[in-house]
Amino acid sequence: GVENLPGWMTTILARICLDMLRARKTRREEPTPPEEVLTAIQNDPLRERELADSVGVALLVVLEALEPAERIVFVLRDMFDLPFEQIAPIVGRSNDATRQLASRARKRVRGVPRDRTASAARTAVEAFLAASREGDFEGLLAVLDPQVVARCDAAAARLGPAMVSGAPEVAKFFMGRAQTARAVLVDGRVGVAVAPMGRLFLVFDVTIRDGRIAALDIIADPARLSGFNLALLPEPRL
Numbered sequence: 001g002v003e004n005l006p007g008w009m010t011t012i013l014a015r016i017c018l019d020m021l022r023a024r025k026t027r028r029e030e031p032t033p034p035e036e037v038l039t040a041i042q043n044d045p046l047r048e049r050e051l052a053d054s055v056g057v058a059l060l061v062v063l064e065a066l067e068p069a070e071r072i073v074f075v076l077r078d079m080f081d082l083p084f085e086q087i088a089p090i091v092g093r094s095n096d097a098t099r100q101l102a103s104r105a106r107k108r109v110r111g112v113p114r115d116r117t118a119s120a121a122r123t124a125v126e127a128f129l130a131a132s133r134e135g136d137f138e139g140l141l142a143v144l145d146p147q148v149v150a151r152c153d154a155a156a157a158r159l160g161p162a163m164v165s166g167a168p169e170v171a172k173f174f175m176g177r178a179q180t181a182r183a184v185l186v187d188g189r190v191g192v193a194v195a196p197m198g199r200l201f202l203v204f205d206v207t208i209r210d211g212r213i214a215a216l217d218i219i220a221d222p223a224r225l226s227g228f229n230l231a232l233l234p235e236p237r238l
Contacts, residue, residue: 062108062109062184062230062231062232063075063109066105066108066109069091069093069101070101070104070105070108071105072087072090072091073087073091073098073101073102073105074102074105074106074109076090077102078102078105078106078109084098084099084102087102108229108231109231109232110231110232110234118189118190120208120211121189121190121206121208122183122190122233123211124143124206124208124211124212124213125183125190125191125192125206125213126183127139127142127143128140128143128144128174128178128213129178129181129182129183129192131143132174132175132176132177132178132181133176133177133178133179135175135176137171137172137175140167140170140171140174140175141167141168141171143212143213144167144170144171144212144213145167145209145210145212145213145214146166146167147165147166147167147214148165148166148167148170148212148213148214148215148216149163149164149165149170149214149215149216150163150164150165150170150173150174150215150216150218151163151215151216151217151218152218152220153217153218153219153220153221153224154221155219155220155221155222156202156218156219156220156221159218159220160173161173170216178192178194180194180195180196181193181194181202181204182194182195183233184230184231184232184233185230185231185232185233186203186204186205186228186229186230187228187229188229188231189205189206190206190208190233191203191204191205191206192204192206193230200225200230201220202218202219202220203218203219203224203225203228203230204216204217204218204219205217205219
């Protein structure tokens with residue numbers, strides 16, 4: 001069932017459901033059983049890439065943190081504007097319960113930062129990620145506190161040293177990395193999620209001091225990852 005699918009796959013399920021509903025309107029067909037929809041996903045990997053390209057990696061990261069039914073309702077309602085009356089049978093809920101799922105998912109996806117310094121933190125984190133992807137050593141130094149410390153938990157330590165300190169060493173460590181990392185809200189604060197194809201792999205808990213990154217706690221422990229509340233960063237104000 002959908003409860004056992006990863007976030008990226010349930011998002012694709014929502015897209016296929018929408019396609020099938022549109023086709024049913026045109027051809028007056030009988031509803032397609034959910035089992036056939038799941039089979040369509042599992043046998044059509046091209047749909048995975050289509051969806052990743054269309055919704056963006058950051059959204060896939062956040063959707064991974066939702067419950068399966070929440071993901072489907074959010075995608076069909078907020079992204080494709082499908083009526084609740086058509087969504088409810090797909091997730092096997094009443095119309096009212098489906099509305100509640102949509103509201104809960106919307107609040108989680110569009111989380112509001114609690115940190116008053118969120119704007120400065122976002123600027124620093126996004127500059128750090130851009131410099132890391134581009135291999136820009138000077139750019140990394142500019143956004144790192146001179147005494148910055150990067151720490152890995154036991155699960156993440158297999159990727160490199162358990163701790164790196166000092167701006168030059170941290171900059172060297174992150175040179176050319178962060179290709180799949182995205183700035184997101186982590187428990188209401190600006191942080192980083194690494195999630196290839198929407199599968200959460202790492203979370204960076206970021207500490208900002210005077211507009212620069214002072215600490216990066218890199219977390220890969222699955223138990224801890226599952227406990228994070230991830231949300232999209234709000235749109236910048238014009």
